[in-house]
Amino acid sequence: MTARHRGRSILLTSGLAIALAAVVLPFYWVVVAATHSSHEIFDNPPPLLPGGHLAANLRTLQETAQFGRVLLNSLLIAVVYTLCAGVVCTLAGYGFAKFRFRGREALFGLLMLGLVIPAQVTLVPLFQMMAELHWLNTYQAVIMPNLALPFGIFLMRQAMAALPDELLDAGRIDGCGELRLFWKVVLPPMRPALAALTIFLFLYQWNDFIWPLIVLRDSASLTIPVALASLQGLDDTDYGAILAGTAAAAIPMALVFLALQRQFVSGLLAGAVKE
Template structure:
């Protein structure tokens, strides 16, 4: 009598190690494809910023950097005051990030850790700002800014959006995960409310603060409509407004325009890379409750 033994690999197909290797290859291929989809436009943007108008519209399009970067930067400096508008954008974005971050953090802490009459109704009213289009508020905000004589000033760009609904929501959800017992122990030790906020509540919120800082900086850096309305002098333009001014009805220097767009992406990438390790954990803070 002969007994045949079937190997598990032939009975059930591929081994677990082979299946894991296949899934790993498939996942890596998918990630590589996604990276290419995201990275190729940015690469072409950087390449086009070093080319002339005629070269940009060549068929097939150029894939290697050209020799017109200096000319494009000179055009940007001459036509759009590149150095000045970069400084304007950086200063406005940094000031807005600091001020709006303070407002959103304090508001989120108040909504999460204090009980007062009408708290939920007030928070719901603020959350309506997430569904109301920003364009609806442009006219009343512009009238208020004009009456305050703030037109063509930095505060006209910074002040109207300090209490950003998403920022308040993010910090409220993060602060809600902070144990109340921790705050109560600080009060028992004689800690004042402001010191309690600064010394006890704020340090564990570093991931959430990093996520908030990224969001606020990118929000202000990319803002176009509101600075376009309130800034009148070309010397006070932000970078998006200055780049838009390069587009003419009959002629547009696309080499200079794309070089400026490539430069505009650099600070955003630097801020995100500097804070990326806190970004995901900050967005997930408060999402899971014990």
């Protein structure tokens, strides 16, 4: 039995090592390629160790795409969107989970249709709406349309459905108003779900490409995905600068995940162990 367990352990460790390498190596190569020129990136064999072209790539990135301003644009849009959409999704999830009203199930079913309808279907009517509101080339045009994100509402609704109704009834008996009940009683147990929602919303907005490409026209107001795509030319493309921008754009995402990973992991493990 000892030899069998040892063999299983070795097999499991080998499989995890291969999976880890498959995930980490592409990120490692992006970081390494960001330190090389475009010519060096396409050498055969490709470079596997850092080079000395990072400063030149970053300088090119700043000169051609105003990367500092673009980074601030993306941070501002992603942070404001995450905060606003988090409030909307949490309140909507609470309403669907804990309030009984006529047509609740039908309304929730219509909302869930947003998970299966392609986002491209809504681009034209949303663009017309933004044009009528004179919001084109503004940050609110990027932020507002997707505040009530169906997946975010579904996530919070499922998390809050597990909250005992007796806990809420006890708070109401003690004289809590609905807002205070929501803030003091409902939100504290929801920290793992809120962490997962925050990560999802931030990454969703940070990586969004199509909608900012449509509504943002001024080069000084672009987001990172749109600005990096604009560096691809018909005749010449500076892949070193693009990969340097890609590596820099991954840093805020990693910081958000590291800041919330404990709550996020605890949320994934909630209920995994039977008491």
